[in-house]
Amino acid sequence: MKVVVLGQGGREQALAQAILRSPKASRVVVIPGNPGMKLLGIECIEVNAVDDIVNFCRTENIDLVIPGNETVILSPIKEKLKVYGIKCFSPDPQIARLESSKVFCKQILQEAGILTADYQLILNQEEGLQAIEKHNFSSPLVLKADGLAQGKGVWVCKDLASALKSFEHLIKSFGFPVLFEHCLVGRELSAFAICQNESYSFLGTAVDYKRIDENPFSANTGGMGAYSPCHFIEEKDQKEIENIFSKILKLTAQKNLNYQGFLFAGLMKTEKGIAVIEFNVRMGDPETQALLPRLKSDILELLMNPGQNRCDLSVETSVHVVMTSQGYPTADMNLNHKISINNQPDMIFFSGVKLGSEGLINSGGRVLGITALAKDIERAREKAYSEIKNIHFAGSYFRKDIGL
Ligand code: AMP
Numbered sequence: 053m054k055v056v057v058l059g060q061g062g063r064e065q066a067l068a069q070a071i072l073r074s075p076k077a078s079r080v081v082v083i084p085g086n087p088g089m090k091l092l093g094i095e096c097i098e099v100n101a102v103d104d105i106v107n108f109c110r111t112e113n114i115d116l117v118i119p120g121n122e123t124v125i126l127s128p129i130k131e132k133l134k135v136y137g138i139k140c141f142s143p144d145p146q147i148a149r150l151e152s153s154k155v156f157c158k159q160i161l162q163e164a165g166i167l168t169a170d171y172q173l174i175l176n177q178e179e180g181l182q183a184i185e186k187h188n189f190s191s192p193l194v195l196k197a198d199g200l201a202q203g204k205g206v207w208v209c210k211d212l213a214s215a216l217k218s219f220e221h222l223i224k225s226f227g228f229p230v231l232f233e234h235c236l237v238g239r240e241l242s243a244f245a246i247c248q249n250e251s252y253s254f255l256g257t258a259v260d261y262k263r264i265d266e267n268p269f270s271a272n273t274g275g276m277g278a279y280s281p282c283h284f285i286e287e288k289d290q291k292e293i294e295n296i297f298s299k300i301l302k303l304t305a306q307k308n309l310n311y312q313g314f315l316f317a318g319l320m321k322t323e324k325g326i327a328v329i330e331f332n333v334r335m336g337d338p339e340t341q342a343l344l345p346r347l348k349s350d351i352l353e354l355l356m357n358p359g360q361n362r363c364d365l366s367v368e369t370s371v372h373v374v375m376t377s378q379g380y381p382t383a384d385m386n387l388n389h390k391i392s393i394n395n396q397p398d399m400i401f402f403s404g405v406k407l408g409s410e411g412l413i414n415s416g417g418r419v420l421g422i423t424a425l426a427k428d429i430e431r432a433r434e435k436a437y438s439e440i441k442n443i444h445f446a447g448s449y450f451r452k453d454i455g456l
């Protein structure tokens with residue numbers, strides 16, 4: 053099979069490498085990919101416009117296209133590929149609203165009877181101000197933009213002053229509607245499935261580290277590291293998680309919004325049980341770089357027949373540590389420095405890199421990541437951190453507590 057993965061970060065690299073391990077794969081291309089992936093021997097083709105990608109897939113007789121990120125999933129690519137009989141493994145844009153509209157997601161969650169934070173839909177300034185005044189702040193108030201906001205549309209406000217300030221900022225940046233949510237208390241995890249209509253293969257769990265440093269109120273990022281599997285869920289929690297996937301897929305099928313693609317549940321283990329914070333219609337970044345190296349099943353078999361096969365995962369634990377540019381997650385970043393890698397780690401994933409005159413340079417916030425696999429989390433951590441010490445560029449930064 054000839055497969056194209058669409059995207060340019062570590063998640064897409066991990067997907068491409070998992071597919072390359074399949075005996076069924078005859079060619080795997082990442083579009084556009086990045087120069088770091090190329091150095092690892094992965095074929096990357098630099099085309100960006102939807103029509104050019106479709107043309108490439110036609111002329112190269114590609115059998116399967118896998119979009120990595122939500123922007124591509126929401127584009128008309130699937131529809132355009134369908135005209136030429138090329139399979140695109142992603143949800144239709146209509147049901148991809150599970151990720152792109154938090155209001156739609158909440159309505160579906162409620163209808164499916166899935167535990168989630170109580171919320172209020174705010175349609176104008178007056179409603180918002182009234183709701184903030186009414187909240188007593190014995191627990192924080194969570195303010196959210198409705199649409200895609202790349203992690204920048206959520207504020208967890210501990211007091212009245214911060215809620216008022218965040219509300220003003222939120223409506224200025226994103227407009228209405230806005231969601232106010234009760235704050236869930238517990239530990240967060242991510243769970244993934246490969247889905248087709250009502251069937252799914254449960255892919256596994258991971259824990260993402262979203263904040264820039266150890267302080268839980270520090271800046272939100274795309275993800276600073278992850279480990280897999282999540283070690284604080286029990287058998288009962290696992291059943292609840294699988295039940296969440298069953299319920300959501302059953303409901304969407306009933307509504308003729310048949311889901312096909314990866315489904316990512318952002319979860320919180322609370323006192324009342326496993327609650328859904330959000331759904332994403334793709335794999336997570338960096339969770340994929342932690343999870344897929346553990347996958348022993350043939351990913352192409354899972355993608356061709358979702359729900360027909362169980363995913364076989366290594367019992368080993370993985371730890372993935374992300375290295376970022378100085379200044380991230382602000383826009384004011386220290387970029388374009390040469391990346392030196394003294395000892396090539398077993399598993400390195402490239403994201404924000406470009407080719408400079410002397411080799412790879414950092415060109416984005418999240419630059420690269422290292423995954424280590426070992427018998428237990430302590431050993432995986434130790435290996436990941438000993439490997440990342442061999443990588444340097446001016447201003448490089450990474451969290452020191454992934455997997456602790
Ligand atoms: P989201 O974009 O909805 O995933 O939210 C981003 C982050 O904000 C989540 O990963 C949580 O850490 C936090 N968050 C969102 N909603 C809630 C909530 N209702 N209660 C507590 N934390 C939340």
Ligand code: GLY
Pocket residue numbers: 260274275332335336337338339
């Ligand atoms: N790591 C979180 C995400 O991919 O949205």
